[in-house]
Amino acid sequence: MMHDVDTDGRTRGLSALPHQIAKQSNSNTAPRPRSIGIVNVEFGENVTVIEPVNLYGCAIGDESFVGPFVEIQKGATIGRRCRIQSHSFICDLVNIGDDCFISHGAMFINDLFGNGGPAGDPRLWRRTNLGNHVSVGTNATILPVHICDHVVIGAGAVVTKDITVPGIYAGNPVRLLRRL
Secondary structure (H helix, E strand, O other), X not given: OOEEEOOOOOEEEHHHHHHHHHHHOOOOOOOOOOOOOEEOOEEOOOOEXXXXXXXXXXXXXXXXXXXXXXXXXOOOEEOOOOEEOOOOEEOXXXXXXXOOEEOOOOEEOOOOOOOOOOOOOHHHOOOEEEOOOEEEOOOOEEOOOEEOOOEEEOOOOEEOOOEOXXXXXXXXXXXXXXXX
């Protein structure tokens, strides 16, 4: 069990800590909890979702699987028979084709920070399209690009430009290792 130390050197369990924090907070500094879950999602037939997840305003195709700790934002579309593994992040403006595999911790980015920081204006965000039969490796990062059918993106890869030739890609930035 973790312990906190009083100013006089005595230890106490952390169960006392939330009470102390709440006592110090006022209405201006108290956190504003927001719930997570599944809201306004268009599901195809036979979709499996393992909670906890944060899915809202997206569409998920027939016979797809979504693992735990995944976030899929409004405007994202997942095709049929896809697998979205745990801890993946799929943002607005991402379209994933059919029969795709998105491995653990894969991240999709729609904002290139073109103005030196996050673009508060969604009109500055860019679209990402994955074709059919695309596999994205663990901890890969996909910037706003178009990826053709039959592509494998290696673990930890960073995709910064369109991929137009089917094949296996890896690295930062990705490069073609072998055609498929």
